Amino acid sequence: MSSFMSQWVYTDVVKDHFMNPRNLWNEKEEFNPDGVGEVGSLACGDQMRVGIKVKDDKISDLRWLTYGCASAIASTSMMSELAIGMTLEEAYHLTPDVITKALGGLPEHKFHCSVLGDKALRAAIDDYLEKNGRENPFKAHTAKIICECKGVTDVQIEELVKSDKVKTFEELQSLTGASTACGKCRAQIKETLDELLHIYGK
Amino acid sequence: MDRIVYLDNNATTQMASEVAQIMRDNESLYGNASSMHSCGRDAASAIEWAREEVAALIDGDKSCVYFTSGASESNNTIFSTFRDLIDDGSKRNRIITTTIEHPSIIEEVKYLKKKGYKIDEAPVDVYGKVKLDVLKSMLGDDVALVSVMWGNNETGTIQDIKEIGRLAHECGAYFHSDATQAIGKIKVSIRDCNVDYLSLSGHKFYGPKGIGVLYVAKNAPITPFVHGGHQEKGYRAGTYNTLNIIGLGEAAKLAREGLQEEHDKLLALRERLRKGIEERIDHVVINGHPTDFLPGTLNVSFPNAEGESILLYLDMEGIEVSTGSACATGSLEPSYVLLASGLDVELAHGSIRFSLGRYNTVEDVDYTLEKLPSIIEKVRRMSTRKEFK
Numbered sequence: 001m002s003s004f005m006s007q008w009v010y011t012d013v014v015k016d017h018f019m020n021p022r023n024l025w026n027e028k029e030e031f032n033p034d035g036v037g038e039v040g041s042l043a044c045g046d047q048m049r050v051g052i053k054v055k056d057d058k059i060s061d062l063r064w065l066t067y068g069c070a071s072a073i074a075s076t077s078m079m080s081e082l083a084i085g086m087t088l089e090e091a092y093h094l095t096p097d098v099i100t101k102a103l104g105g106l107p108e109h110k111f112h113c114s115v116l117g118d119k120a121l122r123a124a125i126d127d128y129l130e131k132n133g134r135e136n137p138f139k140a141h142t143a144k145i146i147c148e149c150k151g152v153t154d155v156q157i158e159e160l161v162k163s164d165k166v167k168t169f170e171e172l173q174s175l176t177g178a179s180t181a182c183g184k185c186r187a188q189i190k191e192t193l194d195e196l197l198h199i200y201g202k
Numbered sequence: 203m204d205r206i207v208y209l210d211n212n213a214t215t216q217m218a219s220e221v222a223q224i225m226r227d228n229e230s231l232y233g234n235a236s237s238m239h240s241c242g243r244d245a246a247s248a249i250e251w252a253r254e255e256v257a258a259l260i261d262g263d264k265s266c267v268y269f270t271s272g273a274s275e276s277n278n279t280i281f282s283t284f285r286d287l288i289d290d291g292s293k294r295n296r297i298i299t300t301t302i303e304h305p306s307i308i309e310e311v312k313y314l315k316k317k318g319y320k321i322d323e324a325p326v327d328v329y330g331k332v333k334l335d336v337l338k339s340m341l342g343d344d345v346a347l348v349s350v351m352w353g354n355n356e357t358g359t360i361q362d363i364k365e366i367g368r369l370a371h372e373c374g375a376y377f378h379s380d381a382t383q384a385i386g387k388i389k390v391s392i393r394d395c396n397v398d399y400l401s402l403s404g405h406k407f408y409g410p411k412g413i414g415v416l417y418v419a420k421n422a423p424i425t426p427f428v429h430g431g432h433q434e435k436g437y438r439a440g441t442y443n444t445l446n447i448i449g450l451g452e453a454a455k456l457a458r459e460g461l462q463e464e465h466d467k468l469l470a471l472r473e474r475l476r477k478g479i480e481e482r483i484d485h486v487v488i489n490g491h492p493t494d495f496l497p498g499t500l501n502v503s504f505p506n507a508e509g510e511s512i513l514l515y516l517d518m519e520g521i522e523v524s525t526g527s528a529c530a531t532g533s534l535e536p537s538y539v540l541l542a543s544g545l546d547v548e549l550a551h552g553s554i555r556f557s558l559g560r561y562n563t564v565e566d567v568d569y570t571l572e573k574l575p576s577i578i579e580k581v582r583r584m585s586t587r588k589e590f591k
Contacts, residue, residue, distance in 0.1 A: 009514070018511075019518065021584065024584060026583075027588070042548040042587060043547040044528075045508065045529060045536060045551045046508070046529075047587070048586065049586045065584060065585060065586045066586060067506065067584075067585045067586045067587060068508055068511070068529075069527065070510060070511055070529075071529070072508075072529075073511060073584065110529075
């Protein structure tokens with residue numbers, strides 16, 4: 001027998017959520033969500049669907065489904081536990097960092113697998129607000145400027161990707177002027193765009 | 203965890219106890235095989251025995267066997283040799299390979315292309331077989347080398363090596379085959395198959411890791427990849443890895459003596475597993491060629507289920523497999539081999555490779571068949587997609 005014993009690929013918390021996912025969307029259950037969000041695609045290897053119930057502007061319940069790897073399953077399961085009970089505003093600002101920390105960390109190359117859960121949650125909140133004809137007061141707060149020269153934010157790029165207006169870096173440049181002045185943000189803009197294209201399955 | 207069922211023998215194999223034993227028995231052979239004293243000569247004679255065993259396994263000539271650190275090095279040596287020939291002004295300046303080679307060729311090709319070398323990749327059909335008509339149309343008097351793997355590590359599909367070798371020679375090119383996965387599973391014969399170069403690796407057939415062979419036919423050009431001492435006639439420098447070479451020799455002997463028996467056993471286990479999966483689980487897709495496949499390899503796609511999740515749920519039950527899912531490759535792309543065969547991206551993400559080996563039993567297969575259906579059901583229940591295409 002070898003005296004070398006390995007740890008499992010992920011932390012014990014990840015393992016627990018992977019083996020026993022919380023708040024899974026069971027088809028037989030009548031859930032009737034107030035808002036539904038879906039991001040990713042099967043072609044990209046991960047897709048997430050989140051349904052929320054809202055009461056007094058709080059997430060009163062949540063269900064999810066995923067086509068994804070162990071990191072995606074565990075982070076969405078953890079997200080569901082964190083989000084239930086949160087106000088819509090708190091839930092809207094739930095970040096992958098918070099989810100990953102609660103999981104006790106993820107391997108670096110697995111971090112991108114954890115970004116779909118909160119994105120799907122935001123999409124569900126967007127859907128809920130839209131269905132109720134309400135303005136979305138949370139969006140502006142989450143925006144982060146990436147291109148300082150032209151004031152282009154991640155939210156702006158996300159909207160363009162979601163609405164199929166942008167598929168390439170060049171298209172983004174001509175539409176927003178991003179990275180056309182000093183060019184220092186070029187790599188970050190490209191990275192953000194690639195990630196969003198992946199997330200939305202474009 | 204009580205039970206380990208290792209079904210990842212295409213990744214690597216457990217060293218045979220006979221191999222471990224012969225390495226232990228020869229622990230005292232510490233001499234440098236290049237030294238003239240008796241300590242060195244003893245090591246050298248053990249190495250020559252191993253060389254003969256390897257030559258016998260592949261129906262080749264002993265003097266054509268060069269020891270390397272493994273098939274990756276062997277493959278790199280071949281491409282490096284032809285790069286040298288092209289640099290030196292060879293009139294033949296094109297290389298033909300395929301879209302489904304091992305990464306040690308795929309990445310080498312990418313690198314060389316970036317440097318400006320002319321390399322074309324022949325496509326494969328839905329079963330992963332090289333399209334011979336397309337390959338033929340790529341050949342010409344400017345082609346220096348054709349390199350096509352014998353059997354594929356992911357799908358198990360076996361290429362028409364003899365015919366491809368004939369076509370390569372017909373146009374005056376040299377022919378290389380990476381036979382790493384085929385060795386020990388099916389008959390690999392240098393004499394029968396028009397092969398000038400062949401790569402193999404010890405750890406894929408129950409030998410030690412870190413040792414392999416490059417076979418170079420007489421009169422086929424070769425230039426050193428590792429420069430240094432005069433080992434291997436100056437074509438591969440570095441002090442001989444005596445114990446690993448002895449282990450490789452023993453593995454070659456075992457593979458040659460037990461070839462037919464092993465082939466039949468692996469095939470029977472693989473077919474039991476395939477039939478069992480098809481009976482117990484709906485909507486499965488078997489990848490690779492329906493008849494020309496390596497006997498122990500079974501690649502299956504489970505639509506609407508993601509591969510890494512399946513792999514890790516199986517791991518929880520002690521069943522060890524591999525997947526073509528992007529999540530396991532470390533990139534955002536799933537298996538390039540499956541995509542090259544035209545497999546739907548989603549099916550590639552949901553693919554699992556079971557690779558059976560010498561030490562697997564009927565009980566291993568039955569245990570897997572007992573655990574797998576509920577795992578697939580669980581992953582599918584979680585999935586965003588419920589309907590099947």
